[in-house]
Amino acid sequence: MSERFQNIAVVGLGLIGGSMCKTIKNRTDCKVYAHNRTQAVTEKAKEEGAVTGILGEDAGLSEMDLIILGLYPDACIEYVKNNLSEFKKDAVIVDCCGTKQKICSALYELCKRNGLFFIGGHPMAGIEKSGFDASFDGLFNNASMILCKLNKNITDAELCKPDEREYNSEYDSAYMALKGFFLSVGFGYVKESTPEEHDRVIAYTSQMAHVVSSAYIKSEACKTRYGFSAGSFKDMTRVAFLNETMWTELFLENRECLLREMDEFMQHMRQYHDALEHYDEEELCKLLKEGRLCKTADIQGEEEQQKRQQSEQ
């Protein structure tokens, strides 16, 4: 287990924060201290043995080697700003938010100026329930953990500016330690990315899925669907059961990427619609075949990706 992270704070005990506590507590010798706005949840977590203790009571923020933020994006930024003077020097801070550009812009440099290491994080795991009671050790099994490093794309020359050399070198060590830590607690893969790339792709893989699912469930026909549905309906509407407050914040933060995806999707939908409207059998069949080939390529790509992962890690 990582020796760098002996004391770990988890701030925010929702589905993700709660599952982080339970996973780390069960699988490592690290001490886990939790903070949550509603104190009753923190106490419950302690009683259940999901954490070692309560942050600010059983141990202070200044003792924490790693701080995992399980809050909404704006609340993460606010928490770091409000506690800047409290963090231990060299502490690593990682968030779990669904968008990365806003939080990374706000915290990369701020943390750097204060001798802290902020790394943007996004565990690719979730279920349609939320809150501490839904959290469990196992949520992250074999999932991908996306980490966005400061300066990922910086050139070596820039990295070598004398006044930044030491920080950047320590930052890289912190990043490697964090990567190793997440792999050691059950994540299947750490995907290194940039905030820009992350937000562009996540708009497609995750945010759009939630929009489509939410729109899909609203058809009048849904009310008469019992006995007429199987797996495809279920899959299509699963994530319509979502936390609208969190997703509204995430959508607005990633507005441009998400709008671009919506436009592209609706253009495709329009092609199927028009082919069907004009009884264009050949075109309709062509459109469906193209979709099948995309899916085939996607499955093959995933298999190749998995092979690469296995050889890398």
Next chain:
Amino acid sequence: MSERFQNIAVVGLGLIGGSMCKTIKNRTDCKVYAHNRTQAVTEKAKEEGAVTGILGEDAGLSEMDLIILGLYPDACIEYVKNNLSEFKKDAVIVDCCGTKQKICSALYELCKRNGLFFIGGHPMAGIEKSGFDASFDGLFNNASMILCKLNKNITDAELCKPDEREYNSEYDSAYMALKGFFLSVGFGYVKESTPEEHDRVIAYTSQMAHVVSSAYIKSEACKTRYGFSAGSFKDMTRVAFLNETMWTELFLENRECLLREMDEFMQHMRQYHDALEHYDEEELCKLLKEGRLCKTADIQGEEEQQKRQQSEQ
């Protein structure tokens, strides 16, 4: 086990027909005889013990009490027309097609005039693979079987026209026997419907899911999604791997219902798009909340439906 159906023909050994053979052969004492356009598949089915024998070699169509059609809609109609004089009197014929109005219009009265009982069927089960090799006993476990009866909505007075009384009464017996048969081989529920209701609802629960999935997979962003995706992307794109020839035929047959669903879905999508475009946080949150409440009502409705089923059957 049903005494009415001793000899059963399965025509068309794709995923559905093949799974029907394996399920009936494994779970009943009925004899199952198969016919398939490509003879090699029929022979393979016999070698593997998935069927008792080959239709037309080991037993004739005139000996069959029940004929299960596992062909595409047009091929089903053609098969029945071409073999009208061969069927046993009082034989029950059921199809497994994804649309019901066209096939029921073509076969209800035709079969009636020939002393046969045609019942429209649609097993609500499927996987994203097709063909005999993908078929298995278990595909229908707890699935819903939709059956569309002739004259479901006819009034009692009409049912009592002297010249139709006997046929209608025998038809009802055939229907009850078929319902009992499907429940006995593992289906969880038999949903009685009309061709019109079936096609309207199935356009939403199944056809739309395939269109959306096919359109969703086509985004440029898909090519860079590895490491950035989890369950919601997977669920959203699973059925994009489809048989485009079959689905094109089904979509065109159910064109009006499917176009209506596409229009409704795209109107909903447009609302999310516009709210996001105009930075309308309140509206966006409201739209997502409505979707969550629809999903909540849908889950509750399903639980109530399951309770009703258990008490009915």
